[in-house]
Amino acid sequence: MNFELTKEQEMTRKMVRDFAESVIKPRTIEIDQKAEFPEDIFDELGKLGLLGIPFPEEYGGSGGDTLMYAIAVEEIGRVCGSTGLSYAAAVSLGASPIYYFGTEEQKQKFLVPLASGKGLGSFGLTEPNAGSDAGGTETTAELVGDEYVINGEKCFITNASFAKTITVTAVTGKDEKGKKIISALIVPTDAEGLTIRSAYDKMGVRGSDTAEIILEDVRVPKENLLGDPEKGFKQFLYTLDGGRISIAALGLGIAQAAYEKALAYAKERKQFGKPISKFQAIQFKLADMAMEVELARNMVYKAAWLKDQNKPFTKESAFAKLYATETAFRASNQAIQIHGGYGYMREYEVERYLRDAKLLEIGEGTSEIQRLVIARQLGC
Amino acid sequence: MNIYVLMKRTFDTEEKIVIEDGRIDEEGAEFIINPYDEYAIEEAIQLRDEHGGEITVVTIGGEDAEKQLRTALAMGADKSVLINVEDDVEESDQFTTVKILEAFFEDKEYDMILAGNVAIDQASGQIGPRLAESLDIPCVTTITNLEVDGDKAKIERDVEGDVEKIEVSTPVLVTCQQGLNEPRYPSLPGIMKAKKKPLEELELDDLDLDEDDVEPKTKTIDVFLPPEKEAGKILEGEIDDQVNELVGLLRNEAKVI
Numbered sequence: 001m002n003f004e005l006t007k008e009q010e011m012t013r014k015m016v017r018d019f020a021e022s023v024i025k026p027r028t029i030e031i032d033q034k035a036e037f038p039e040d041i042f043d044e045l046g047k048l049g050l051l052g053i054p055f056p057e058e059y060g061g062s063g064g065d066t067l068m069y070a071i072a073v074e075e076i077g078r079v080c081g082s083t084g085l086s087y088a089a090a091v092s093l094g095a096s097p098i099y100y101f102g103t104e105e106q107k108q109k110f111l112v113p114l115a116s117g118k119g120l121g122s123f124g125l126t127e128p129n130a131g132s133d134a135g136g137t138e139t140t141a142e143l144v145g146d147e148y149v150i151n152g153e154k155c156f157i158t159n160a161s162f163a164k165t166i167t168v169t170a171v172t173g174k175d176e177k178g179k180k181i182i183s184a185l186i187v188p189t190d191a192e193g194l195t196i197r198s199a200y201d202k203m204g205v206r207g208s209d210t211a212e213i214i215l216e217d218v219r220v221p222k223e224n225l226l227g228d229p230e231k232g233f234k235q236f237l238y239t240l241d242g243g244r245i246s247i248a249a250l251g252l253g254i255a256q257a258a259y260e261k262a263l264a265y266a267k268e269r270k271q272f273g274k275p276i277s278k279f280q281a282i283q284f285k286l287a288d289m290a291m292e293v294e295l296a297r298n299m300v301y302k303a304a305w306l307k308d309q310n311k312p313f314t315k316e317s318a319f320a321k322l323y324a325t326e327t328a329f330r331a332s333n334q335a336i337q338i339h340g341g342y343g344y345m346r347e348y349e350v351e352r353y354l355r356d357a358k359l360l361e362i363g364e365g366t367s368e369i370q371r372l373v374i375a376r377q378l379g380c
Numbered sequence: 381m382n383i384y385v386l387m388k389r390t391f392d393t394e395e396k397i398v399i400e401d402g403r404i405d406e407e408g409a410e411f412i413i414n415p416y417d418e419y420a421i422e423e424a425i426q427l428r429d430e431h432g433g434e435i436t437v438v439t440i441g442g443e444d445a446e447k448q449l450r451t452a453l454a455m456g457a458d459k460s461v462l463i464n465v466e467d468d469v470e471e472s473d474q475f476t477t478v479k480i481l482e483a484f485f486e487d488k489e490y491d492m493i494l495a496g497n498v499a500i501d502q503a504s505g506q507i508g509p510r511l512a513e514s515l516d517i518p519c520v521t522t523i524t525n526l527e528v529d530g531d532k533a534k535i536e537r538d539v540e541g542d543v544e545k546i547e548v549s550t551p552v553l554v555t556c557q558q559g560l561n562e563p564r565y566p567s568l569p570g571i572m573k574a575k576k577k578p579l580e581e582l583e584l585d586d587l588d589l590d591e592d593d594v595e596p597k598t599k600t601i602d603v604f605l606p607p608e609k610e611a612g613k614i615l616e617g618e619i620d621d622q623v624n625e626l627v628g629l630l631r632n633e634a635k636v637i
């Protein structure tokens with residue numbers, strides 16, 4: 001048993017924290033208020049090699065590990081949920097599936113630009129009628145000659161408006177039992193017939209781009225099919241397992257921020273002649289926050305560690321995602337409470353934490369779906 | 381170009397500092413590369429990238445300083461040396477540090493030695509100039525611009541807000557001031573590569589020094605925090621009366637006039 005981080009992991013934390021505090025933090029409130037995607041920040045993240053942490057150098061990556069990546073998400077999330085979400089989605093959903101399942105040619109062509117920070121990737125799974133139930137996918141991809149012709153609609157897709165490529169799931173046929181075969185295809189965003197619209201007015205993560213995608217006779221070469229055509233469904237389940245670690249890390253970052261803000265405020269704010277941190281009612285809240293944040297951190301890091309050790313991590317990443325994101329929501333809510341009336345105001349930031357944290361209980365598998373995943377792992 | 385950077389691991393003065401038994405409590409403190417040394421590292425990287433050569437970062441300290449050395453390597457330095465005095469040196473001062481560095485540089489070839497203007501912990505600003513003196517090379521302090529051309533260096537230095545322009549021959553030792561450059565963040569590939577870059581560890585023995593040779597020449601009598609800031613006073617009344625009262629307070633209470 002060893003809870004010590006490696007030097008590289010520690011240096012990653014220090015670097016990302018310094019960067020987040022000096023470059024992202026001064027703009028966080030504006031990013032939320034104007035709901036503007038901070039494209040220039042992503043250029044910087046790319047130059048620092050952050051978009052390629054868990055990928056090897058030969059594919060333009062930084063050659064780091066999942067834990068370093070989780071720490072980076074945590075530190076960005078601690079400062080800005082919007083930037084954190086888009087960052088996590090770019091790496092875990094945009095680039096990772098190509099790394100896991102792509103052919104050598106696909107990796108050279110599509111992964112290298114993403115991992116080296118020259119572009120962002122997106123993952124288009126959710127549809128208006130297929131959210132939690134991804135098996136209900138209605139988008140189709142039909143092989144016509146050497147090309148797949150894709151038709152359908154995707155919704156709530158992170159980063160799509162700024163992406164170079166979108167990995168889209170689509171029904172490519174039926175198996176002998178008549179069940180849909182779902183595959184994944186890499187679609188360049190300049191493909192003809194592809195419309196990307198980001199018109200959502202969101203509650204939180206407002207600076208993260210979220211888009212609707214319409215595919216009308218979009219043609220991609222058949223080489224753009226990602227991985228095993230028969231196992232598309234399994235593939236994206238694996239992708240989501242990995243993605244959960246990053247959303248968990250984002251929850252951890254927000255929870256940490258909420259706790260730090262609440263503690264500092266409670267020590268400063270005086271009512272009834274003393275700092276409110278001297279009241280047991282406030283102390284108990286802070287004690288719970290500190291404990292839950294640390295428990296969440298242990299679970300997130302363990303899930304990341306398991307993945308790095310090539311051990312099964314499905315259950316643990318669901319534990320991490322469920323616990324860390326619910327911790328983020330609770331901690332933000334209590335942070336507002338501790339701030340009293342000030343906490344309700346944008347300037348104090350804790351209300352934003354709550355709005356941002358809410359998304360984490362929904363995206364990449366709702367809390368209910370996490371419980372289903374866990375129960376399935378228990379053999380239920 | 382053979383470039384050396386002197387680097388110190390210091391506690392972060394922006395974090396809360398606790399003093400216990402006349403010493404700064406290291407338990408709770410955050411440790412960083414001395415910020416002025418970051419300018420030195422950045423400048424060294426720019427020089428190396430322009431003129432070629434090699435950067436060696438040198439620090440005197442304990443095992444813990446490896447993290448800061450690795451960070452310098454991650455930023456782009458080529459090699460690092462930890463002169464580990466953990467077991468040999470109990471008390472040290474500027475004399476100790478310079479004596480050790482002098483011994484270290486004795487058999488080295490260098491065109492440029494860069495150091496921070498001061499270390500933010502003790503802020504003596506002595507190491508650079510004293511080492512240059514020992515090595516018998518020119519020294520320019522608080523530099524804000526540096527251009528090297530052959531064996532000449534054109535330097536701008538900060539003199540209390542004004543700029544002084546100087547030309548010196550190399551080898552030279554410079555100490556770096558804020559404004560010289562914008563230190564880069566260590567990139568992720570840099571962090572991973574730093575793992576494989578050399579980190580040499582030396583002890584006093586390796587430099588043919590004894591504990592006695594480096595015994596400090598000064599003694600620290602006391603270490604204390606500045607008094608806590610007290611609540612301000614707001615004067616009231618007619619302006620004339622306020623001025624009179626203020627002058628009275630400055631004279632009798634604050635005793636500054």
Ligand SMILES: Cc1cc2nc3c(=O)[nH]c(=O)nc-3n(C[C@H](O)[C@H](O)[C@H](O)COP(=O)(O)OP(=O)(O)OC[C@H]3O[C@@H](n4cnc5c(N)ncnc54)[C@H](O)[C@@H]3O)c2cc1C
Binds near residue numbers: 132133155156
């Ligand atoms: C900001 C944002 C970004 C997103 N980014 C992406 C992206 O990049 N790519 C992508 O593909 N998708 C993305 N999504 C979509 C997200 O993954 C889905 O919203 C999520 O999976 C839930 O699907 P749904 O919205 O259709 O809700 P539904 O599936 O309709 O769920 C509604 C409610 O029913 C519950 N529920 C559903 N099924 C069950 C069940 N079997 N048992 C118990 N409860 C159940 C759910 O937990 C939920 O509470 C994003 C969403 C948002 C809001």
Ligand SMILES: Cc1cc2nc3c(=O)[nH]c(=O)nc-3n(C[C@H](O)[C@H](O)[C@H](O)COP(=O)(O)OP(=O)(O)OC[C@H]3O[C@@H](n4cnc5c(N)ncnc54)[C@H](O)[C@@H]3O)c2cc1C
Binds near residue numbers: 271
């Ligand atoms: C939108 C809005 C509208 C408002 N409208 C009005 C209005 O019309 N008129 C008006 O007069 N005010 C109004 N208020 C102010 C509101 O009533 C106060 O915000 C509220 O009473 C809390 O006071 P506070 O914000 O100073 O928080 P604080 O009193 O500083 O409380 C901070 C935290 O400490 C806790 N706390 C404080 N004392 C103790 C204790 N002894 N033991 C345990 N916990 C303690 C609190 O419960 C809270 O969690 C409004 C506020 C908002 C946000």
